[in-house]
Amino acid sequence: MTDAVLRTAPRVLGGARYLLITLPAAMVTLFAPPLLLAATMTITFAGAGFVVLPAALGVLRSWAEWHRRRGSRLLDVPFEPRPLPVTGEGPRWRRYLRDRGVRRDLRWIFVAIGTGLPTGLLALYVVGDVLFTCIATPLWWVFPEAEPLRLLLVVPVTSWAAALLAPVQVLLVGALGWWALPRLSRWHARTCLAVLAPSPEDEMARRVDVLTRSRADAVDAHGAELRRIERDLHDGTQARLVAIAMRLGVARESLTADPETAAMLLKQAHEGTEEAMTELRAVIRTIYPPILADRGLLGALTALTTRAGVPVRLETDDLGRLPAAVEAAAYFVVSEAVTNATKHSGATNVLVRLGKRDASLAITVTDDGMGGVDESKGTGLVGLRGRVAALDGTTDVSSPAGGPTVISVELPCRS
Amino acid sequence: MQVVIVEDNVLLSAGLELILDTRGIEVAACVGDAPTFLAAVEEHRPDAAIVDVRLPPTFRDEGIKAALQARRNRPELPVLVLSQYVEQDYARELLSDGRGGVGYLLKDRVSRVGEFVDALERVAAGATVMDPEVVAQLLSRRDDLVGSLTPREREVLALMAEGHDNSTIRSRLVVSDNAVHKHIGNIFAKLGLGQHDSGHRRVLAVLAYLGSGRTGG
Structure with a gap:
């Protein structure tokens, strides 16, 4: 019995606290409809409403989000923020009014008032009555005779004997609260979350948004990579081929007149092709x-x-x-990190770990060398960071003097 | 001498045929994939096979597999593997049967016609030929092992690993026979390797030593 009481106590107290905060919150929410109406009215004043209304809806969203966060905490479910469509096409007020979430916020106002006020009042009554009874009963003699303290609503307390009814009242009201507060608080939180929860369509729209953004990033990274390759081929191989062609051209012309020069140019051209x-x-x-x-990443x-x-x-x-x-970058990262460990750190053992973490590939390379890696001293880590950043990944190098050196890289790989 | 070539790129196979033709080497067959190659080896019994690493259908390491398979079918078949890039792992796999008559070269080397034909002839004669690039990669990664060698000894070690015999090493480095012997003796002593005669066993020993994580041989 005591065990059960102790076990439920946190839920009862948590519920009471939740509802006691809900009550003033619901009273504040009462002001939302007239304020929003006023904000809309300002449109007639030189269109000021086009600025004021989105601002008001923004405040409403924050207010609703605060309720969702409280509810999620009470129900112990994960909270996912619902950001307003801050960027996008068209003026802000139109975007906001088209947003399904904003319409849900507006509906929620009435739900919040309708559920918050009665449940909050009940919680206030239970907690208030228990506290009041406990404090006021020993002081029953202070009350004027015409208006005596009453227990159980009807029994006037005019003697210490009658005051003994106080524990009965406390127990009765306490039991009501014990039973009702956790249930009501959870019901209120669930209702709020249900009214505000994004529909499957919203969820889909949000996912499409995220995917569009990550795809744009990937295209950017791809573009950077293509530019790098273009530069390498243009400045290197292509230039060399031009030099070879020029030598061959001159050699052809001087083949009969000056075979010695032709032979030298042919030799240079030959060497040029090998360099290319x-x-x-x-x-x-x-x-x-x-x-x-040939062999895949593992091979x-x-x-x-x-x-x-x-x-x-x-x-x-x-x-x-x-x-x-991602495979190419992962190979490059491991290759650079291992080379670094073997060439500079004096390590005797290296551990390479690769694992999938959510939507990214996590690579850690740990060596037992002397640490103190100085990235400014051409250790290949600069190239590594650049390669990882091109894929929107992150690089973390920890190398205290004395070791160990740990290079951690995360490469996003949504597929 | 008669060879069979497996090379799927027509430009390259035509170039190879041209080079071998000018040197009087007969190309018995020039095929484009592994199964045809294995059949051609059975049919023509060539003195050597020239194998490209990337072959259809997947253009991965079919050539390496085909070369190993051909040598399993005909253990005495000398094979010269050509590739656009060298990979130590492939070299290791090709050498893993411990028999001579194996070569692994970058395609670039073909343009040095004299050296290429020389390498082909050495492979056909049962020697082991490694591309300088493979050896350079091995040496650059094994500073710990070869740190005690003098620069000249390193050069000698590299040439040994590439599969050259003492007389070639002598003429490449323009030194006397005695000097080469002395260098080789020093290298084996410093690295703690057992002496080997100059055949492919020496190449295998040197490559195995450079490729291993251990010291000593």
Whole structure:
């Protein structure tokens, strides 16, 4: 029995607190309809309402969101904010009025008043009556004889014997509160959340919005990558081919008149083609490492780690299918981090971990070297950061003096 | 000498045929995929096979698999694998059967006709030929192992790993026979490797040493 009481006590107290706050909140909400009406009226004053009304709806949204947050906390359910359509087409007031959420806010005003006032009043009565009875009964003799303190609504307290009824009253009202407050508070919270909850259509619209944005980011990253490749090919390989063609052209012209020069130019052109091939191979490696195309991410990483100068342990979860750009970046990240660990840190062991975390690929490379990585000293980490940022990922390098060095990278990979 | 070529890119296979033709090497068959290649090897019994790594249908490492399969079918078949890029893992797989007659070169090397044909002939004769790029990658990653070598000894080590014999090393570095012997002796002593004669066993030992995480041989 005591156990059960103790167990439910937090819910009763939580419910009472919730409803006691709900009551003044509902009273404040009473002012919402006239205020909103007034805001709308200001449209007639040189269209000031087109500014005032959205502002008022914004305040209403914050007010409703505050209620949702309280309700979510009471019911212990996750709270997801519903932001107003701040950006988009058309003037703000029209966007707001078209927003399903705003219409829900307006409906909620009446629900909040209709449910908040009675439940809040009941909570106030229960809590107030218990407190009042406890404090006032020992002081029954202070009350004027014409207006004596009454217990159980009817029994006038005119003697200490009658005052003994007080515990009965406290128990009765307390029991009512004990039973009703948690239920009413939860009912109120559920009603609020239900009225304000986004419909499946809203949820879909929100998801489309998120996807559109992440897709735009991906297209941006893709564009940056294409520009980098274009630059590499244009400044490197293409320039070399032009130089080769020029030498071959001159060599052709001087073949009979000056065979010696022609031979020298041919030799230079030949060497030029070899340099161009080497450079092209390097560019291809940065676009998409061939081993990745041949063996997939896991095979490529295995090959990478087995040929490192120090023992590298590779741990991966089931990564499923990853976008090619993410695989290429992941390979690049591990390659740079492992090279860094083996070349600069004096590590004797390296751990490479890859795992899926929500909608991103998490990579951590830990080495037991001496730490104190200085990113300004050409450690390859600058290139790593750039590559990760191009995919809208994050890089975190922790390298206290004395080690260990931990490089953590997250690459978004919504698919 | 008679060879079979498997290369799906017509430009490259035509170039290879041209080069081999000018050097008097007969191309018995020039095919574009692995199954036809295996059949051609059975049919022509060539002195060597030239294999491209990326072949249809998936253009991944079919060539490596085809080369290994061809050597399982005919263990004495010398195979020279050509690729647009080198990958140590592939080199390791090609060498894993421990027999000689294996070459792994970048396609770039074909343009140095003399050296390319020389490499092909050495592979056909049972030697092991590794691309300088593979060896350079191995050496650059293993500073810990080769740090005690002098620059000249490193050069000798690299040439050994590429599969050259002592006389080629001598003429490449323009040094005397004695000097080469002395360098090789020093290298094996410093690295703690057992002496090997100059055949493919020496290449395997050196490559295995550079590729391993252990010290000692």
